[in-house]
Amino acid sequence: xxxTAPPRPNDSPAxxxxxxxxxPRPPGILTDHIFRWVALASGLLVLAILALIAYTTIxxxxxxxxxxxxxxxxxxxxxxxxxxxxxxxxxGTFLVGVIALVxxxxxxxxxxxxxxxxxHENLRKPxxxxxxxxxxxxxxxxxxxxLAVLTKPLADIYQSISDATSGIPIIGDLTANxxxxxxxxxxAGIIVAIMITPIITxxxxxxFATTPPSLKxxxxxxxxxxxxxxxxxxxxxxxxxxVSAVMIGLGRAIGETIAVALLIGSSxxxxxxxxxxxxxxxxxxxxxxxxxxxxQRAALIGMGVVLLVLTVGVGILARGIVSRYDRRSGAVA
Amino acid sequence: xxxxxARRGALVLAAFALPAFLLGNAATATTxxxxxxxxxxxxxxxxxxxxxxxxxxxxxxxxxQRAVTVNYQxxxxxxxxxxxxxxxxxxxxxxxxxxxxxxxxxxxxxxxPTVVAPITVSYNVEGVKLNLSADTxxxxxxxxxxxxxxxxxxxxxxxxxxxxxxxxxxxxRSDSSGTTANFTSFLTKAAPSSWTLGSGSTVSxxxxxxxxxxxxxxxxxxxxxxxxxxxxDFSDAKASDLSYASIKNxxxxxxxxxLPAAAAAAQxxxxxxxxxxDPINSDGAAAYPITxxxxxxxxxxxxxxxxxxxxxxxxxxxxxxxxxxxxxxxYAGLPxxxxxxxxxxxxxxxxxxx
Amino acid sequence: MTAVASHLTPLPKSRARKVxxxxxTAVIGLAFVVALVPLVFLVVxxxxxxxxxxxxEFLTEDLPFVDRLPGGGMNPAVVGTxxxxxxxxxxxxxxxxxxxIYLNEYGGRSPLARFIRxxxxxxxxxxxxxxxxxxxxLVVLNTKEKTGFAGALALxxxxxxxxxxxxxxxxxxxxxxxxxxxxxxxxxKVRTIRTVVLPSxxxxxxxxxxxxxxxxxxxxxxxLFTIGxxxxxxxxxxxGQNTALSVQIFTNATSPFSVQQxxxxxxxxxxxxxxxxxxxxxxxxxxxxxxxxxx
Numbered sequence: 009x010x011x012t013a014p015p016r017p018n019d020s021p022a023x024x025x026x027x028x029x030x031x032p033r034p035p036g037i038l039t040d041h042i043f044r045w046v047a048l049a050s051g052l053l054v055l056a057i058l059a060l061i062a063y064t065t066i067x068x069x070x071x072x073x074x075x076x077x078x079x080x081x082x083x084x085x086x087x088x089x090x091x092x093x094x095x096x097x098x099x100g101t102f103l104v105g106v107i108a109l110v111x112x113x114x115x116x117x118x119x120x121x122x123x124x125x126x127x128h129e130n131l132r133k134p135x136x137x138x139x140x141x142x143x144x145x146x147x148x149x150x151x152x153x154x155l156a157v158l159t160k161p162l163a164d165i166y167q168s169i170s171d172a173t174s175g176i177p178i179i180g181d182l183t184a185n186x187x188x189x190x191x192x193x194x195x196a197g198i199i200v201a202i203m204i205t206p207i208i209t210x211x212x213x214x215x216f217a218t219t220p221p222s223l224k225x226x227x228x229x230x231x232x233x234x235x236x237x238x239x240x241x242x243x244x245x246x247x248x249x250x251v252s253a254v255m256i257g258l259g260r261a262i263g264e265t266i267a268v269a270l271l272i273g274s275s276x277x278x279x280x281x282x283x284x285x286x287x288x289x290x291x292x293x294x295x296x297x298x299x300x301x302x303x304q305r306a307a308l309i310g311m312g313v314v315l316l317v318l319t320v321g322v323g324i325l326a327r328g329i330v331s332r333y334d335r336r337s338g339a340v341a
Numbered sequence: 342x343x344x345x346x347a348r349r350g351a352l353v354l355a356a357f358a359l360p361a362f363l364l365g366n367a368a369t370a371t372t373x374x375x376x377x378x379x380x381x382x383x384x385x386x387x388x389x390x391x392x393x394x395x396x397x398x399x400x401x402x403x404x405x406q407r408a409v410t411v412n413y414q415x416x417x418x419x420x421x422x423x424x425x426x427x428x429x430x431x432x433x434x435x436x437x438x439x440x441x442x443x444x445x446x447x448x449x450x451x452x453x454p455t456v457v458a459p460i461t462v463s464y465n466v467e468g469v470k471l472n473l474s475a476d477t478x479x480x481x482x483x484x485x486x487x488x489x490x491x492x493x494x495x496x497x498x499x500x501x502x503x504x505x506x507x508x509x510x511x512x513x514r515s516d517s518s519g520t521t522a523n524f525t526s527f528l529t530k531a532a533p534s535s536w537t538l539g540s541g542s543t544v545s546x547x548x549x550x551x552x553x554x555x556x557x558x559x560x561x562x563x564x565x566x567x568x569x570x571x572x573x574d575f576s577d578a579k580a581s582d583l584s585y586a587s588i589k590n591x592x593x594x595x596x597x598x599x600l601p602a603a604a605a606a607a608q609x610x611x612x613x614x615x616x617x618x619d620p621i622n623s624d625g626a627a628a629y630p631i632t633x634x635x636x637x638x639x640x641x642x643x644x645x646x647x648x649x650x651x652x653x654x655x656x657x658x659x660x661x662x663x664x665x666x667x668x669x670x671x672y673a674g675l676p677x678x679x680x681x682x683x684x685x686x687x688x689x690x691x692x693x694x695x
Numbered sequence: 696m697t698a699v700a701s702h703l704t705p706l707p708k709s710r711a712r713k714v715x716x717x718x719x720t721a722v723i724g725l726a727f728v729v730a731l732v733p734l735v736f737l738v739v740x741x742x743x744x745x746x747x748x749x750x751x752e753f754l755t756e757d758l759p760f761v762d763r764l765p766g767g768g769m770n771p772a773v774v775g776t777x778x779x780x781x782x783x784x785x786x787x788x789x790x791x792x793x794x795x796i797y798l799n800e801y802g803g804r805s806p807l808a809r810f811i812r813x814x815x816x817x818x819x820x821x822x823x824x825x826x827x828x829x830x831x832x833l834v835v836l837n838t839k840e841k842t843g844f845a846g847a848l849a850l851x852x853x854x855x856x857x858x859x860x861x862x863x864x865x866x867x868x869x870x871x872x873x874x875x876x877x878x879x880x881x882x883x884k885v886r887t888i889r890t891v892v893l894p895s896x897x898x899x900x901x902x903x904x905x906x907x908x909x910x911x912x913x914x915x916x917x918x919l920f921t922i923g924x925x926x927x928x929x930x931x932x933x934x935g936q937n938t939a940l941s942v943q944i945f946t947n948a949t950s951p952f953s954v955q956q957x958x959x960x961x962x963x964x965x966x967x968x969x970x971x972x973x974x975x976x977x978x979x980x981x982x983x984x985x986x987x988x989x990x
Binding site: 670 | 760761762835836839840841924925926935936949950951952
Binding site: 084085086087088089091159160163185187188189191269273274275276277279281284285287292295296297304305 | 420508512515541544546549550552554565566567568
């Protein structure tokens with residue numbers, strides 16, 4: 009929209025008819041300052057909310073910490089007798105997380121390698137789209153589906169494995185007493201594995217994609233097969249990112265609530281039967297919240313705090329590992 | 342196959358509910374109908390034991406008072422009592438009274454008993470009708486008995502054909518439950534030597550047992566798991582087509598869970614002044630020993646006129662048509678003496694004219 | 696190292712190496728199939744079960760009074776999910792974008808900005824159940840009622856760090872030359888952001904926001920204790936309880952009554968459609984703008 013300059017009284021040359029010096033006056037320095045503070049306030053909102061979360065949860069959980077002291081880690085969840093040890097839930101959270109990682113990480117790496125190195129160019133985008141869509145499926149739908157479709161067949165599989173391994177010293181103990189309903193650590197672990205695979209896959213894929221092509225070509229140039237190239241160039245380069253992706257997956261697995269609540273079997277004991285029922289921090293909160301007795305409610309909120317600390321801890325660990333690998337390999341952090 | 346069975350069961354239930362409902366409506370015409378209430382919404386929370394009954398009540402009440410909406414969420418008796426104390430709901434459903442160790446409501450409140458029903462010991466074992474004594478039940482649920490062909494179970498069922506050697510999977514509630522409180526109260530009273538896990542809304546169940554949320558969750562888990570056993574309210578057990586055991590009562594007879602047996606248990610239980618009472622392990626030859634009471638709790642002083650009148654109207658409906666409709670969803674109405682006292686107690690609710 | 700002189704004729708690969716390569720390729724391909732099979736199976740199953748129940752009545756009728764009897768629909772839950780997620784988005788997206796702008800345009804690598812970035816990352820890891828507990832103790836207990844708005848607050852707390860981080864990352868991708876050119880022409884910061892930076896990053900920001908919305912729509916745990924339940928649709932987020940598709944699925948999933956199971960599948964299908972549409976929209980936005988920029 010051309011704006012013609014007003015006629016100039018003296019004979020200095022007319023300024024260009026568009027651009028600088030014409031048009032509505034741009035926002036001044038005041039607007040800049042105001043906007044800066046508004047943006048800063050929004051950023052600080054995160055700080056405020058987290059601080060508030062930390063404060064309200066710890067405040068509400070305090071009676072539990074005071075009541076139990078270090079006993080919060082004991083394996084004795086018995087509200088009727090006034091004992092509120094969360095040991096079984098912490099154990100269950102880690103067990104489910106480890107099972108999920110053991111299943112999910114190799115599969116995710118496989119998908120990432122497939123997409124990056126093996127699949128045809130045209131297949132890549134569709135596969136990535138599909139994986140992202142599957143990451144969007146809500147946890148509750150996974151739980152519903154698993155309840156309807158997975159639990160019965162899994163119960164039979166557990167029984168078969170248990171029968172087959174009954175004599176073997178250590179493994180036999182792990183597989184004894186399988187859950188007849190199919191609910192338990194292993195089932196929850198399998199579902200969580202399915203749920204965290206998309207995110208570990210996409211993170212791993214991005215990490216693999218940063219491998220410099222020169223590194224790959226060098227390997228091929230030396231006569232490597234594709235698998236040798238992957239082992240020699242892609243994996244060493246991606247170590248830090250891989251560990252970080254695994255840690256992020258672990259963080260997601262730890263916090264998984266609804267699907268686990270539906271599948272874990274709700275038994276608050278530390279048990280070596282990985283096919284048997286158990287409980288996790290997130291699941292017990294979802295199932296038992298609203299307890300009338302003050303300390304039990306404090307205990308559940310307190311377990312939320314423990315869960316938060318664990319998740320943050322894993323996150324910090326992930327970043328620490330990444331920066332250590334980055335520093336070692338000389339890449340820019 | 343189970344699904345079509347359940348569907349048929351649901352249709353049968355509907356078939357029963359419909360004529361009972363119509364009959365109930367016919368009865369309305371003869372009893373004094375209440376004045377039209379002002380528009381209000383009242384929210385309630387709590388016991389899943391009374392959920393089936395409450396839903397039918399809410400539907401029937403809505404037909405009578407179109408301007409009033411009642412919402413009831415089944416989160417467990419413990420949650421109901423807590424939400425009531427915190428003022429987050431207008432009324433709560435609970436199968437157990439406040440314990441002295443619980444946070445108490447700060448204002449005066451009233452217990453309104455609504456219905457009684459059996460808590461069944463439901464099981465998933467093909468082709469057996471079980472009798473269970475309190476002792477055996479306690480041993481099963483505490484893990485002392487592991488298989489269905491155990492000697493103790495055989496002793497209770499001398500005439501039963503071969504019992505399978507399937508292992509027993511105990512199913513209990515994972516949420517805070519009045520049903521758990523009443524069931525464990527029975528075990529503590531009737532089998533004190535075999536049941537050592539205490540009594541309460543949550544109990545430390547032994548290792549290897551499974552938890553489910555709500556009465557319906559337990560029913561589903563028992564139904565889906567071979568060899569499972571669990572405690573489920575009568576209404577959910579019947580609607581899910583579960584088999585349930587006859588339990589030995591205080592008089593030494595094995596009584597099948599049924600509404601008359603529950604009513605007999607309620608008859609034999611004296612009521613306190615605040616209308617709490619305990620029909621568990623009640624005397625009487627025909628009484629079913631694991632009969633659960635259940636209450637709606639309400640604040641005595643209602644500051645919101647529309648809500649207060651709505652609550653009173655709802656309670657009056659429960660004590661009127663509600664008592665007739667109860668059996669259609671497998672709950673027993675209150676014994677006459679208790680019903681009279683409950684109706685009188687509704688008048689104690691004071692509504693602030695605003 | 697092999698002899699340099701033979702680099703023109705590549706050395707034959709040994710049998711063992713070829714086999715290893717083949718096996719590895721097969722295993723990788725297998726992993727891919729193993730991963731996708733359950734996921735695709737799930738979607739197919741949900742569509743199969745849900746489409747038996749889905750109908751116009753299902754989406755427009757109220758929840759039945761008596762759960763175990765057939766009839767009724769999920770209208771209150773659909774309305775609840777849309778309204779609560781919408782309200783959460785209205786709160787979280789503008790604040791998140793502003794926060795991301797602060798981090799990238801003003802904060803840069805300052806200690807405060809690094810700290811806020813770290814906290815945002817921490818906050819994305821907060822389990823949704825903890826968010827629900829937090830809003831329950833802070834809001835529901837103090838206002839003494841469960842409302843759709845409380846649920847929206849919980850969801851907004853979940854979305855905020857996601858939007859901040861994606862905005863931050865998208866803005867970082869805008870080449871600094873664009874900003875410098877704008878400054879050179881005399882624009883101040885706000886104008887630069889408004890006219891140059893944001894339009895460049897718009898596709899990524901919108902896409903990130905849509906993904907956060909999809910995530911929020913599917914959440915169950917934050918809503919469990921904060922919104923209560925209703926049988927008829929409640930369009931007032933500030934007065935009265937509400938319900939949502941995710942909560943309905945959770946409640947119905949553990950019921951032994953087949954009618955409730957059917958409703959759960961119908962709700963699951965509805966929810967998946969909402970989530971997929973949002974996710975696909977996010978992808979389309981990215982693709983559309985990418986094409987425009989390269990054109």
